[in-house]
Amino acid sequence: MELWVSWATLMCFTHWIALTAADRTVQVDPPTDIHVSDPGHLGHVYIHWTTPASLKNIPECSVRYQLQFYDTYRGDWTGIRTSRLSYSAQFDLMKPIRVRLRTLLRGKCTNGTEIQSEEVELIQEPDLKGTAGSRITGFNCVYYKWEYMDCTWESGPDQPPHSQLYLYYWHREMGESEECPQYLYSDGVRKGCRFPRQSLLEYSDFNVCVNGSSPANALRPAFFSLQVQMHVKPAVVMSLALTEVSNTTLHLEWTMPEGLVPEHCLEYEVETRGGDEAKWYTNMTEETTFEVPSVDQSERICCRVRSRVHNLCADIGFWSDWSQPECMPDPVSDTNQPSQVTYVLDMKLIMALTIVLIVVFLLSLSLWIFRKMWMNRKDLKGVLWTLVSAKDAQINTPTSSPCVL
Template structure:
């Protein structure tokens, strides 16, 4: 550039990465291109796609990564993911806007000694599914996986719901090609209040996406979206095979078999409750892991003047097999013979 008298010259950097005969040097980098959020109809499981910016397509001495940021609805926190791929999939609550940001990160010989260069963010938004009568969506959904055999999902309706509301439940998990409608609705007074799903349709240890929508007077109701993991909804069957017998050394032997159903025995833990006559309220002993087919406990006689002790048992899935679970119903109580009871129990 040649200066002319009386003229000032301004230079603007337009090439962020300059290629020399041997290698490319970069002082800045561009954000990802063509960022899109795609909804395949999986009830909140969305796909995020982008492409490499044009300025980086011929790099031969640089390591390129991408940093994705989005709000993780299932964990209720901002999530940051770094990847070399050009796509990512995650769950979003479609009742809210899905907002994602992606940056380009480059490192290696091309950055001339810098640790890492970071671009500005590319941003994309998928607007919320707000279609439907205002305030018409259900309030809550409770799902219980009974005995590992079937799961009942019951929804809570608002008191101000439109008259003649007709509900639908749809579900999807990663083992399905497309979302499906509930195969068996639960009804009360000829109105749908829930859905029953049997275990062949369920998949554990993955996101289980649910949408409840409907119509009233020919108009759509607002959709409500939920996400859960099936293994965290288990409620085992009650313990039935309960047996209490005295032993030769003056103790009592309490034993029970695993409850019926598809819950693996090694995933269960149990709780024992004792009631000693009319002198004390119920006592709950510490939980016991189920490590064998029949669990045996010894109870020692401490105060022989007590009239009787009654025992009952319940179970749940322990934390090695699920993040949480529901306690089963209590078993029927078994009582020691009159005059042989004890308010204070010890466990061998």
């Protein structure tokens, strides 16, 4: 036992001596000539560096580099290890580019251990143009039905009058950036851009820049990088059918929403509501059918469905609009209690009969008044005729002469 401990101690001491000797004989310097090149890909830039001169002629050791850069979109540091002398990454060009590098050396020259250089950092400040308030706000993109994508924005609070905005985009299958294929207007002002599906690329950085100019001065550009598959909004779910399969279960079925969203990428949210309840009860499914429990057969059950791209195809996405509710009539209805439709029809019939009765009453009243007027006219005519006849009789009757004295 004591012999084994002594042997282990000797080996550790020997290893320490070897490391110390390696540290004394090999000096690891950090990379040199660190710089960033921008090929015009709207934020997709290249970081370059060179091997330190002290490490160019060491064949017995491998030289690698540890790169860290600050992701301006995620807001944290990302690190990699590589043997190359360049690396491409995505940055918001309106924010500082921060890069940290160190050299890693390992091999016979270091007795198999890894020796690191000190860390060097590059900070490249952005070239800001235009006032901060001239930059657009509220940039938002929606990939409708996996068929076309609309990106919209609002004018900056300090955007000069008579400004003209331009949108450019780029992805890895494009050689150079291109201008918006179809601008969207509001009151004659550019407020968005529509991208047909053939101009998009899923599962890759899709870079956008919106800049502009005005008679006063340039506008501050805005840079964005997005994954288009995370902005999909499916169409409304159609053709809902609700049928009774038992006394306690209803079967809900629907068809896929129209569009180009793959079937395996969709998930559905089903909401049900019974009777006069205001609350909807939510369930999730990846199928186009759902079994709805119906405990109280006297209640009317209503269902609605919406969809989105689930996390097998995209980390996030937009819910579609809700479908029109589909309701199941009461399985057992009370014949003595009229339905709402019957009640409405009865009310309309009662109103129509009331109007008819009023019209008949008014017509009857009018006829009675005219008849009374006609009868009164005949009586008046008879009275007048009697008076006239009496007057004529009085005129034709002979009278005695007065006495003449």
